Amino acid sequence: MNEGAPKTVVRGLKDVAAAETRISFVNPMGSLYYMGYNIDDLVGRIIYAEIAFLFIHKRLPKQKELNKFSKALVAEMKLPDAVVDSIKATPRDCHPMDVLRTEVSHLGEYDPDGGEFSEAANNRRAIRLMAQVPTIVATLHRSREGKETPSPREDFGFATNFLYMFRGSPPDMDETEVLHRLMILHADHGFNASTFAARVTASTNSDMYSAVTTAIGTLKGPIHGGASEKVMNMLNDIEVEERVDEYISGLLDDHKKIMGFGHRVYRVEDPRTKHLRGIVENLCHRPRTSSLYNRCLLIEQIVHDRKKIYPNLDFYAAVAMDALEIPKEYFTPFFASSRISGWVAHIIEQYEDAVLLRPSSDYVGEYGKKFIPIGER
Numbered sequence: 001m002n003e004g005a006p007k008t009v010v011r012g013l014k015d016v017a018a019a020e021t022r023i024s025f026v027n028p029m030g031s032l033y034y035m036g037y038n039i040d041d042l043v044g045r046i047i048y049a050e051i052a053f054l055f056i057h058k059r060l061p062k063q064k065e066l067n068k069f070s071k072a073l074v075a076e077m078k079l080p081d082a083v084v085d086s087i088k089a090t091p092r093d094c095h096p097m098d099v100l101r102t103e104v105s106h107l108g109e110y111d112p113d114g115g116e117f118s119e120a121a122n123n124r125r126a127i128r129l130m131a132q133v134p135t136i137v138a139t140l141h142r143s144r145e146g147k148e149t150p151s152p153r154e155d156f157g158f159a160t161n162f163l164y165m166f167r168g169s170p171p172d173m174d175e176t177e178v179l180h181r182l183m184i185l186h187a188d189h190g191f192n193a194s195t196f197a198a199r200v201t202a203s204t205n206s207d208m209y210s211a212v213t214t215a216i217g218t219l220k221g222p223i224h225g226g227a228s229e230k231v232m233n234m235l236n237d238i239e240v241e242e243r244v245d246e247y248i249s250g251l252l253d254d255h256k257k258i259m260g261f262g263h264r265v266y267r268v269e270d271p272r273t274k275h276l277r278g279i280v281e282n283l284c285h286r287p288r289t290s291s292l293y294n295r296c297l298l299i300e301q302i303v304h305d306r307k308k309i310y311p312n313l314d315f316y317a318a319v320a321m322d323a324l325e326i327p328k329e330y331f332t333p334f335f336a337s338s339r340i341s342g343w344v345a346h347i348i349e350q351y352e353d354a355v356l357l358r359p360s361s362d363y364v365g366e367y368g369k370k371f372i373p374i375g376e377r
């Protein structure tokens with residue numbers, strides 16, 4: 001027995017490669033690839049459903065294939081009645097991410113493929129989850145507003161239906177364009193914490209609903225997907241551009257983290273930021289957006305000057321979602337509604353890898369303590 005033999009601990013698993021992947025590559029030098037395509041070549045030129053297809057089929061679709069795939073997604077958006085009833089019965093003050101986590105787990109009880117674990121069944125589940133996660137989010141929002149959720153329309157694409165069902169009115173052309181860009185930019189990002197968590201669950205050959213439930217619980221945390229809501233809290237607290245310097249400098253002086261900044265992998269600016277900054281700049285004619293954007297630019301400058309760190313995905317995404325009239329407590333559920341395409345692709349890839357993800361640890365506790373029965377303690 002090698003009691004106490006120290007093991008090398010890589011704190012936070014920083015730079016540890018836990019598996020091979022072909023889904024996305026996060027290049028520390030500031031680029032991001034989806035299945036080999038640089039996102040700079042995709043954003044603004046494709047729609048979200050193409051990315052979802054790419055992740056499942058490992059290639060981009062032809063037009064006819066895309067039409068069929070989009071129709072299949074829209075057709076799967078309907079939730080089981082019991083899930084709709086359960087969403088409507090949730091306490092009004094619990095966070096939408098709590099409801100999303102519970103209801104994805106609940107969906108697993110109504111899986112039409114039952115216990116079947118074939119590749120075909122998992123592909124069908126992947127499509128259902130990509131379709132139904134957004135519907136849970138839309139249904140919750142509508143029911144909390146005291147309104148019915150409209151049924152998806154066959155003449156709308158998948159992403160358009162999502163915003164239509166969420167808001168109750170169809171997005172205009174500019175909003176639809178923003179929506180696709182936002183969803184594409186959120187779709188995948190290497191072995192981020194929620195994706196890794198999903199893969200750990202999948203690595204035990206557990207089902208896809210369990211793995212996605214794990215991912216949602218992980219995404220919720222404020223230093224992961226929960227950051228965008230915190231960004232909006234900060235921007236609202238700051239109120240006016242004149243207060244930015246005092247507010248941000250105060251946080252940094254107190255060694256507090258600025259939400260929406262910093263990244264585990266990127267050593268330079270996150271390659272998604274320039275797209276999001278551009279999206280927000282183009283939306284500055286909208287009420288609120290221009291003032292929020294100006295606050296963001298000032299924050300970015302101060303944080304970079306003081307800490308040499310850059311905004312991440314969540315910083316400008318918060319303002320873009322606000323411009324789409326998405327309330328801030330739904331920012332992370334919106335993130336999940338796009339990241340679901342990456343999660344299911346990673347879960348399938350993990351099933352294919354067929355290895356249990358089970359690290360070891362360096363035990364630093366005691367040995368040989370004298371046991372005292374409960375009555376004598």
Ligand SMILES: CC(C)(COP(=O)(O)OP(=O)(O)OC[C@H]1O[C@@H](n2cnc3c(N)ncnc32)[C@H](O)[C@@H]1OP(=O)(O)O)[C@@H](O)C(=O)NCCC(=O)NCCS
Nearest residue numbers: 222223224227256257258259260261262263264307312314
């Ligand atoms: C994303 C994040 C968790 C990465 O963390 P990490 O790789 O473990 O890096 P660390 O937290 O150890 O930070 C390294 C250094 O940068 C600083 N730093 C990192 N993010 C910072 C932030 N948002 N604000 C201020 N300082 C920050 C740390 O204080 C630390 O400085 P030090 O070396 O002087 O102590 C971290 O940057 C963070 O918490 N950001 C805010 C939350 C957020 O926006 N999350 C979304 C991520 S996409």
